[in-house]
Amino acid sequence: MSIKTQLPVAESATNAVPDAKQALGWMHTARFLTTAAQLDQLPTVDVPEIAFVGRSNAGKSTCINTLTQQKQLAFASKKPGRTQHINLFALGRQGVTDAVLADLPGYGYAAVSRSDKLRWQRVMLNYLVSRPGLTGIVLLCDPRLGMTELDEALLEAVRPRVEQGLKFLVILTKADKLTRSEQAKALSITRLNAGGGEVRLFSALKKQGVDDVAQLLWQWTHPVAPTAPETPDSAAAASPESDASQLDEPGED
Numbered sequence: 001m002s003i004k005t006q007l008p009v010a011e012s013a014t015n016a017v018p019d020a021k022q023a024l025g026w027m028h029t030a031r032f033l034t035t036a037a038q039l040d041q042l043p044t045v046d047v048p049e050i051a052f053v054g055r056s057n058a059g060k061s062t063c064i065n066t067l068t069q070q071k072q073l074a075f076a077s078k079k080p081g082r083t084q085h086i087n088l089f090a091l092g093r094q095g096v097t098d099a100v101l102a103d104l105p106g107y108g109y110a111a112v113s114r115s116d117k118l119r120w121q122r123v124m125l126n127y128l129v130s131r132p133g134l135t136g137i138v139l140l141c142d143p144r145l146g147m148t149e150l151d152e153a154l155l156e157a158v159r160p161r162v163e164q165g166l167k168f169l170v171i172l173t174k175a176d177k178l179t180r181s182e183q184a185k186a187l188s189i190t191r192l193n194a195g196g197g198e199v200r201l202f203s204a205l206k207k208q209g210v211d212d213v214a215q216l217l218w219q220w221t222h223p224v225a226p227t228a229p230e231t232p233d234s235a236a237a238a239s240p241e242s243d244a245s246q247l248d249e250p251g252e253d
């Protein structure tokens with residue numbers, strides 16, 4: 001299966017960062033696309049894809065529901081570890097998909113058998129390391145636990161891709177459970193551990209960080225097209241003399 005998409009003309013022409021209201025409006029367009037138990041069941045997607053990952057109970061489903069302003073989009077389970085599928089959601093106005101969110105199964109849930117845990121860790125790592133079109137990873141962490149060993153292992157696995165330009169954001173969830181000074185401390189410690197990625201505090205309860213994260217995800221998926229650099233040929237063709245006069249004479253310092 002292949003998801004056919006096209007960029008809406010009006011939006012591809014103006015890629016400036018939208019205000020929070022526009023970014024949230026865009027997030028609100030999220031709709032269920034498909035679900036898969038294995039990587040080879042996932043459709044090819046020709047728009048940027050953003051993966052949401054994190055330990056069970058970190059607040060991932062709640063975060064996705066808050067960002068998209070939809071109560072039931074990602075099922076906020078009271079029984080962690082139940083969502084053992086990769087769920088894809090399409091984003092984009094007027095039914096035109098311009099980005100995809102991937103909700104990955106939570107890891108580290110104690111009540112899941114060891115073999116199930118290992119199977120899911122493998123599926124997830126394979127996805128993160130090899131999924132074509134993956135543009136960014138959002139790692140959800142409960143700041144009262146900080147980045148755990150499993151989070152660190154995940155970061156280690158994706159580090160080569162992050163170094164090649166894959167975006168990375170750590171969201172510290174449930175910030176309402178921390179005092180202001182605890183929030184500041186969690187932020188600075190996580191910044192040291194996030195391997196150069198972004199870090200944001202987030203609270204679904206207090207709607208903290210919602211605007212900021214929505215705007216960041218928009219930016220990730222709608223990069224401003226670089227203005228085409230002038231090639232020597234085109235510059236020479238346009239104005240050979242004035243162009244040459246800008247250059248230093250050979251040997252001159």
Ligand SMILES: Nc1nc2c(ncn2[C@@H]2O[C@H](COP(=O)(O)OP(=O)(O)O)[C@@H](O)[C@H]2O)c(=O)[nH]1
Pocket residue numbers: 054055056057058059060061062063075076077078080081106173174175176177202203204205206
């Ligand atoms: N106080 C508070 N609780 C939260 C917040 N986000 C999630 N939770 C709670 O944390 C638990 C796990 O959330 P859930 O979204 O299901 O986590 P998931 O397993 O990572 O998808 C639930 O009881 C949520 O109500 C938040 O921002 N503030």
Ligand SMILES: [Mg+2]
Pocket residue numbers: 057060061062075076077083106
């Ligand atoms: Mg969940």
